[in-house]
Amino acid sequence: DGGITQSPKYLFRKEGQNVTLSCEQNLNHDAMYWYRQDPGQGLRLIYYSQIVNDFQKGDIAEGYSVSREKKESFPLTVTSAQKNPTAFYLCATLGRTGNTEAFFGQGTRLTVV
């Protein structure tokens, strides 16, 4: 938790639809990250942002889009181009560079129906 709110906790999407996952933080952290986690697997980085109005692709950005219009918010859109979107999505923040820890939200579980 630690001041990071992901919503909704569960989300169902029909094939061909875009859906947006919310990540809001009140920690005043600069950097925000989105990860995808499949059952029994590790975290794979989708997108990250180090500052408002700027973001970079992670390792699996295809089929996803993000925006960073406010420091507090980093929404992730799962587009219809993402062929296998069913997964657990985690948002994280990092307060400053150097020796510091990351804080994670509680995740959103997305299921395609």
Added chain:
Amino acid sequence: SQQGEEDPQALSIQEGENATMNCSYKTSINNLQWYRQNSGRGLVHLILIRSNEREKHSGRLRVTLDTSKKSSSLLITASRAADTASYFCAPSGGGTSYGKLTFGQGTILTVHP
């Protein structure tokens, strides 16, 4: 990125026993962090060890770092059923930019009562 690789992939022990997990990485680091993830939840920061430290303790946790071998270990002593979780390491290069924050596959620890 500074992705770590955890070993073993899975570990099953009895309550009261010690659990040791290892992490290897490939490039120079500024610090290395360990995180825990309970099923269906976000990651929680456990401990951070800096590159100039060789060992660090926090409660029942003991972390070692060998920069010459590019490896770290996490020891949980006198394990409890509540320690059942996935454990991830995150080596970090630090510096003046946030950069990628990546994780490996993790070690799934099961502690049997």
